[in-house]
Amino acid sequence: MNAIFALPEASTQAVRVDGILAALVIVSALTLALVFGLLVSFAIRYRRGSKAKRGRLPEIVNREFEVGWTAATFFLFAFLFWWAASADVGALTAPANALEVHVLAKQWMWKTQHANGAREIDELHVPVGRPVRLVMTSQDVIHSFFVPAFRIKQDVLPGRNTETWFQATKLGVFHLLCAEYCGTNHSAMRGRITVMREEDYARWLSAQPEGDDLAHVGAKLFVSQGCSGCHASSSAVHAPKLEGLYGRTVQLSDGRQVRADDAYIRDSMLQPKRDIVAGFDPIMPSFAGLLDDGDIQSLTAFIRSLGQEHGHD
Missing domain, CATH: 2.60.40.420 (Cupredoxins -  blue copper proteins)
Structure with missing residues (x-):
């Protein structure tokens, strides 16, 4: 047997995906069998020269059959879409203890x-x-x-x-x-x-070699790249403070609100003039070309280690 049909179900996601695939295959097979069964049976029954009775069904039968078939297929495929979409959406958010x-x-x-x-x-x-x-x-x-x-x-x-x-x-x-x-x-x-x-x-x-975790690496970068000169709690510069920033809703100068997640923090480092925090001047320089992706991951981990808030400003 080809290995693609013998893959182990080694995660909770695999069980859901395989269940959805099996349901889609079964529904598709039944639909195909029904369509081709009707096609073959009608081709035989109403072939040229057969004595099968021909004529139109009563209008009420035609209408009820059409409405029933359309409604049944709509709700079936709406359910399949909801089932598959819910599995995909569930895969986007990791549990809190991950x-x-x-x-x-x-x-x-x-x-x-x-x-x-x-x-x-x-x-x-x-x-x-x-x-x-x-x-x-x-x-x-x-x-x-x-x-x-x-x-x-x-x-x-x-x-x-x-x-x-x-x-x-x-x-x-x-x-x-x-x-x-x-x-x-x-x-x-x-x-x-x-x-x-x-x-x-x-x-x-x-047993792995000891090394600084991302937050500690980020803390060193925070100092070496000059970020602490403006964003440290003891700084006299009028700049947003980072304690409790991660996960918080941030009010911007143009009236928008954004959540301080990984993407927002990354954009703030590389495109600082795009989302200006309300009450602050756009004076932060861009660190594009100065920080690589590993540095940004470390700095983000450091900011996250300063605490999270789930409320609003």
């Missing part, structure tokens, strides 16, 4: 970093039964993070962050592929995800 892993794609490798600073290349170790949130960006061109056994695929774009999440349900090693043509060695951009028991994952994580 492990956060940062992924940096580049020609032609996957670089991953865990919350404690542990780094991997073309590999990712995760615990079974626990949701994992992936925050991803690309250093060069468009890539696509694809794990067939988990039924997840998410484009990884230069200049912005994208996210996806999964919860592994089976132990083992699973292929990680790039599903977007990204250059001459696209086919060699492969990796693997190792799903481990919780206690084995904890031992593996503690």
